Amino acid sequence: MLSLLDINSCHLRIGHSSRDRATTFTPTMHITPDPRASADDNNTLRGEEKASALQAYEKAAFKQDPSTLTEKNAITADVQPGDVEPVSVEQDGDTIRETDYTPAEYKTLLKKIDRFLLPLMWFCYGIQQTDKTALGTQAIFGLREDTNLVGQQYSWLTTIFYITYLCGEFPSNFLLQRWAIGRSLSIYMLCWGICVICIAAAQNWSHLMALRGLQGFFECTISPGFLMIVSTWYRREEHSARALFWQSANAGFGIIASLVMYGIANHALHHESGIAAWRCISLFLGSCTIVLALICFVLLGSPKEVRWLSKEEKRMAAARIVRNKAGRDVTGIKWSWDQTGEAFIDPQLYFCMFNAFLSSVPNGGLTTFANIMLNSFGFTELQVILIEIPRSVGLYTRKVPNRRMYVMAASCIPPFVGLLGMAFLPNTPAYRWTKWGMYFMSVPYVLALFLAWTLIPSNVAGRTKKTLISSATFLGYCVGNMCGSQIFKSEDAPRYIPGTTGASGLLCLAELEAGEIGEEQWGWEREQERLGRELGERNVTDLQNPHFRYTM
Template sequence: MSYSFHIQEKREGWPAAISNTEGDEIHTDVAAQYANHFTNSGETYSQRDERRLRWKIDLRLVPLLWFNVTLGSMDKVTTSTAALYNFRQDTGLDGDKYSWVGSAFYFGYLIWCLPSGSLLQKLPLAKVLCMVQLLWGCILISTGFANSFAGLIALRVLLGALEAPIVPGNFLILGRWAIGFLHDDHQWRAMFWITGAMTIAWAVVIGIFLPDNPVQAKFVQPREKAVAIERLRADQTGIENKTFNKKQMMETFADPKTWLMFLFHLTISIPNGGLTNFAALVIKGLGYTSQRSTLLMMPTGVVQTVASYLCNGGVFLCLKYLPNYHTRAAWVLLGILVGLVSTVFLHTLAVDDYSGRLAALYMAYFYFGPYVVSLGINTANTAGHTKKVTTNALVFVSYCVSNIMAPQFFLSSQAPVYPLGIAVILGSYVLSAAFIILYAAYCVYENRRRDRVGDVTAGERVHRNTDFKDLTDKENLHFRYVW
């Protein structure tokens, strides 16, 4: 489809309205006001300017976004650690009620996925994250006062709804910027109070220091904003547009990539749902005390961190030294393979092989590396702001469904080995590998099709007729998928 664009209006800080040859009104990206700075002014910028700006942005954003995710991950597993300290007994979680407390979180997440995506599009992003973190902290503190199954279910549903905007919000931000107190068996309440207070404090930091987008970042000078936007031009994904586009939403539902990524996340998140809620109980079932089990849970976070850095670091190095090769799916498959082999050992090792089972349990957490890389692939392969928001929402719907189902396979009657739950994790690794291979194959097919039918150069950096016009990846023939 060819486009002839006509600027109708331009206001500082807002996208201009444009129309294509078919008469449909399209709203340009918020970055459009800086997109032609260097063309119009005749200025240039050097690699030194880029490096200086990159460090300036990274030093501000990376710590904020890193702690955003860290707090969310920490807060979610408080029930797992609390289960070691009479949490279930004190709140009447007999039978499989504990499994439902684990699932309840993701019912809230599922319900609020799509509405939160709309909020992230319409409202200032950083401010939404700030308010969500404040409420999140209050809910956590309230959980420390809970005494019943019904109360816990309600609080966990609310907590899940509040997490729904956090990870998608972090990725939208990125896309815009390219044990000591646990000595008493009844001290589980303190974990919720402390983590909740930390989250509230962090929300204040987010509200003050995290910018909504490059255009509104006060710590970046106007010329630096133009440099930042120029560096993002080749991605063809845009930065931000507040206008909801129904056609983009419908395109999302018709895109095969959407559903392949949906199925991938439905399967790769099964280990998260199971291990997050039951790993501590599996470790305690090996014969360790509650305090010792809590300490032995610490390496699970280390493994997740290593998996994330290994897979993402591998992608980064390949992009730097092998820029002409697509390697993202390969790193996803490597991470899946590590988790798959580990789960095989966890499923087959003798019950009394404590050291072997513990090591296998740790390495089963390697799912986190492929999960994070896949989120990056999804972001890089989706253009058009409404399409981005809708795609993110669907991906996290699958994440919720997966995490709702996973705890139900860990039957209390099978404690502490949980053979059914471990077998399901094993199967999920196999399926997720198949789905990411199909996703990569579709990207290869689509790129080759565009090379055949298009009259554009795939490696060309500047496309004035489509850059920052809020076109989707389907509408823009200049767009090439990564895999």
């Protein structure tokens, strides 16, 4: 198979299959010479002209009669039109090709990228999730009593968070597209960290509503921002594992946070004259967020923005992701109205949005009320923190490619059963460990949501279109969490039967949807398997690029 077309001379470098040796042959009269060998000696061809010259050369090369092939002029008899894979990108006036570097060099660079980015994103995402969901822990340590919350006021603290989360989604995505992504994210983190600290001083429902609303507005940037970072640093086959690594902080960071909150709460309960436990938790989490924001300001960003890569390493980072065919690392790119129209007719937008809604309804309910429900099973407040043992997943989808949709469907089955068990088993001490087990069966629903997010950088091309589909996904996520926090009514406490059964029914729909789409997209993927990567570097979308390959 032809692996590189050297357009700087009239030679073709051939990379055969494993049964052949890599050989370089000189073209003869049967092959039209590379037009750039004469027309571009002074490096005058740029952009579309260069692409046109390249395409003409490819066509001329494939006109050679196989019967006239000799060792001198042969390309290979098994080369077919479409086998040519010229992979290059223009950056700062420099033509960068994927083949400019060896696999060993790419491997070394990848290790360095992982070493800097993954731990940082893991901690940032973990503190964001803990800041958002700590309300449930604070509720069992006196927040509701100290601020005189009644009726559905507690539920509204989650609902207002996601209302402002939703309202801030589009403008924040637009700003992330226009400005340096690393510095933008760090400023947003600093702002919500201040909000979390201020919650410690709240005295009533109005104070909490205002602070939770501001917190949601600033936190909305973290997930879409990190997905953009993944797509600008990693190849498509690496997206799922990397995204699930930092998303695993949703559970993994919770181990650290739970242990610290246990210590804070235990100390506060034994020193009742001091600051209330729930206020201390806000002070601790807000301080951690501000420290991480300052670190992000220095270390986080796209390949062009960071300071921990040399100039040559930045060039290599750009060459690594040329094969993505999903656009270059460009900030300040103009909004594309053509991509806007295409996004709204693409089924991916509606699948991601609907899946996010179905998966987020139980998320909104459980993150708000899980600790209260566990407390009602017969566990003490401190025991509730300890038995909230975090969970993480992700390896399976990396080892078995094109199976994410099926994993999403399967991940909805245990939560469906677990939520029904929580609703209908008796709420007595004899059943508390059984109901605790049912609660943990409800955990895998987060996998359906997280995997849907990883499909966006892998299957959507074009910066504007990617931004819109990310925003639509988070629209479904926000609306689902709003509904989830409201279907758990105070009058249904402590079992919340209507809320848990409603959430289980929506998970059943999510399972059916993911399974059906998985079957359809698998067939589409087999039909669309083609070669050719240069179109992705012209800022075209996945639907405009006939060579774009979807990954499930």
